Amino acid sequence: MFFGEKILEYKEEILKDLDELIRIKSVSASDKESASDALKWILSKAESMGFVTKNIQGVAGHAEYGEGEGLAAVLAHVDVVPAGEGWSTEPYELTEKDGRLYGRGIVDDKGPAIVALYCLKALKDNGIVPNRRIRVIFGAGEEIGMNDMETYFESEEMPDMAFTPDSEYGICNCEKGILQIEISSENNEGMYLKRFHAGSAVNAVPSSADAFVDREFNAAGRASHGSTPELGVNAAANLIKTLADIYGYPSLGNLCEFLGKEIGSETDGKTLEIACEDEQSGKLTVNLGKIDIDENISHAFLDIRYPVTADFTEILKKIGEKAAPYLLKVGVYNHEMPLQVSEDMPLIDLLKKSYKTVTGEEAKIYSTGGGTYARTLRNRGVAFGPVFEGDTSNIHDVDESMNKENFFRHAQICLEAMYGFAEMK
Ligand SMILES: [Zn+2]
Structure with a gap:
């Protein structure tokens, strides 16, 4: 007893x-x-x-x-x-x-x-x-x-x-620490993309995405929690790739070009140069959780889970450097310490x-x-x-x-x- x-x-x-x-x-x-x-x-x-x-x-x-x-x-x-x-x-x-x-x-x-x-x-x-x-x-x-x-x-x-x-x-x-970032663009010169929507929550992998260039496009993926993006299939990343193959990046605007080239379907932040891991908490993960592009707005959200020994200011700095050539604004949407x-x-x-x-x-x-x-x-x-x-x-x-x-x-x-x-x- x-x-x-x-x-x-x-x-x-x-x-x-x-x-x-x-x-x-x-x-x-x-x-x-x-x-x-x-x-x-x-x-x-x-x-x-x-x-x-x-x-x-x-x-x-x-x-x-x-x-x-x-x-x-x-x-x-x-x-x-x-x-x-x-x-x-x-x-x-x-x-x-x-x-x-x-x-x-x-x-x-x-x-x-x-x-x-x-x-x-x-x-x-x-x-x-x-x-x-x-x-x-x-x-x-x-x-x-x-x-x-x-x-x-x-x-x-x-x-x-x-x-x-x-x-x-x-x-x-x-x-892990949770760093959610908003990336936005105000400069959309030469962009033929009329609309792009994917995701309803920053902390989930989008299971569907839709866009309009000169016709309608849809892409499907598989949802997963934002802390385990590697278990999902990102519909937004898939759709960017499809559109880039057809129209080329310049016609999709700076934001999509950045997302397609620097992240793509990666979930470990390798190309962004923020990949890291430690023994206690494992690997850093990146989830492209949400994109909204239309005539009024052009922004995307990343959900980054970083190991307990990593320094979030370094991560933020690196993303800022990567985004600068694309003339994008990077801001912290939400941050929770590890x-x-x-x-x-x-x-x-x-x-x-x-x-x-x-x-x-x-x-x-x-x-x-x-x-x-x-x-x-x-x-x-x-x-x-x-x-x-x-x-x-x-x-x-x-x-x-x-x-x-x-x-x-x-x-x-x-x-x-x-x-x-x-x-x-
Ligand atoms: Zn709960």
């Missing part, structure tokens, strides 16, 4: 509440009010459990338990990305089918948010008096750039240690033990190009769970789901870790 098992007593309540939360269509990109409603809903749930709660400007908040100087936290978000078309179940409700739980947010990240709250309740119900305060921090804007946590930490204290169940098991202590937490931190040890207690296996330490709340924690927190290897969760895709047994395995690990927060001297 280990403490984490106690979460299984709340199985039915967790699933019932999760269904209610999933039914709030909290798509932060298009409906901030609903995202705020989801936050309000979970905070009032926490209040009804007897916790002190706080709502910070409708974008983030927390439930707190215990007393003391120190503070440990679990961070989860209640906003989601749009459902998209083609689900085999109703996206905005919880469906159990063939031993799996389906619904938008079940994995990312409403399931883990409800679970963390019930873990806090389990500590309280079992009369645990923690050696420090423990918070579950909820955000409503994770999917739109994480400004929610920026706002939260402007007025709230930074935890001494924390984890966010918003990735995969084991422990992610390394997140995360690197030492494996020697007591937090890492605690999480490793929790994982082993529940699964009997060693937690692997890994690195990602993705971004989680961990990077807002000034190297005091990591991503930890909830997805297990081999369980296809379809995050950000149709049929987001998780094996039910795994879901409650995650719940036990989460409670075991929070119990560790409470007991740690």
